Amino acid sequence: MKFAVVVFPGSNCDRDCFHVVSRVLDAPVEYVWHRDTDLKGADCVLLPGGFSYGDYLRTGAIAKMSPVMDTVAEFAANGGPVLGICNGFQVLLETGLLPGAMLRNTSLTFICKDSPLRCATTRTPFTSTLEQGEVITLPIAHAEGNYFIDEDGLAELRDNDQIVFEYCSKDGEVAPEFNPNGSVANIAGICNREGNVVGMMPHPERAAEAVLGSDEGLALFKAVVDSLV
Numbered sequence: 679m680k681f682a683v684v685v686f687p688g689s690n691c692d693r694d695c696f697h698v699v700s701r702v703l704d705a706p707v708e709y710v711w712h713r714d715t716d717l718k719g720a721d722c723v724l725l726p727g728g729f730s731y732g733d734y735l736r737t738g739a740i741a742k743m744s745p746v747m748d749t750v751a752e753f754a755a756n757g758g759p760v761l762g763i764c765n766g767f768q769v770l771l772e773t774g775l776l777p778g779a780m781l782r783n784t785s786l787t788f789i790c791k792d793s794p795l796r797c798a799t800t801r802t803p804f805t806s807t808l809e810q811g812e813v814i815t816l817p818i819a820h821a822e823g824n825y826f827i828d829e830d831g832l833a834e835l836r837d838n839d840q841i842v843f844e845y846c847s848k849d850g851e852v853a854p855e856f857n858p859n860g861s862v863a864n865i866a867g868i869c870n871r872e873g874n875v876v877g878m879m880p881h882p883e884r885a886a887e888a889v890l891g892s893d894e895g896l897a898l899f900k901a902v903v904d905s906l907v
């Protein structure tokens with residue numbers, strides 16, 4: 679099973695994703711430049727965090743026009759697993775592969791801290807080995823992580839079991855006081871209806887080795903490998 683890590687001008691978590699897949703998971707992985715239209719035979723696509731095109735206009739708004747995104751959309755439509763992390767989530771929203779939009783954090787500041795997350799569904803290939811309701815703690819690092827969707831859209835997300843992670847307390851309580859950035863319904867991650875495309879603001883690749891402080895994020899990468907073998 680092979681991974682592709684898409685690289686946009688301004689991506690900065692591409693190396694971290696590549697490292698986790700190649701050195702921690704010991705799985706094949708290739709970088710795919712944003713101008714490429716070939717995913718090099720990958721079975722799973724990672725859209726990494728960072729500041730594609732310097733976050734100009736809106737986060738992800740320029741990256742959505744990169745040639746590779748047509749190929750990623752086709753890959754997703756065929757059921758291929760896609761994980762967008764932070765800026766990758768922002769790109770998935772801009773391309774319309776996931777519903778909703780990202781606003782600036784209510785604090786209007788860049789927030790960088792560990793954040794407990796409640797796993798709300800295990801039906802995606804990235805969360806299939808977690809328990810529903812399980813709390814994992816991952817770092818967040820963003821200025822535009824305030825997820826917005828209107829009431830009808832939120833109802834659809836709920837009806838279709840598309841909420842993947844919610845910001846919560848250490849005990850798994852989902853309440854406004856545990857919401858770091860103002861996201862609607864404490865949403866930290868969602869998936870498409872089919873469940874194969876997941877976007878999340880927290881960074882599992884930054885918490886994938888105990889020696890670096892936490893390996894709670896590694897489960898997501900392992901789970902997608904399990905789902906494909």
Ligand SMILES: NC(=O)CC[C@H](N)C(=O)O
Pocket residue numbers: 726727728729730733737763764765766768788819820821822823
């Ligand atoms: N780590 C990231 O991907 C965060 C950067 C992101 N573009 C932001 O909203 O600040």
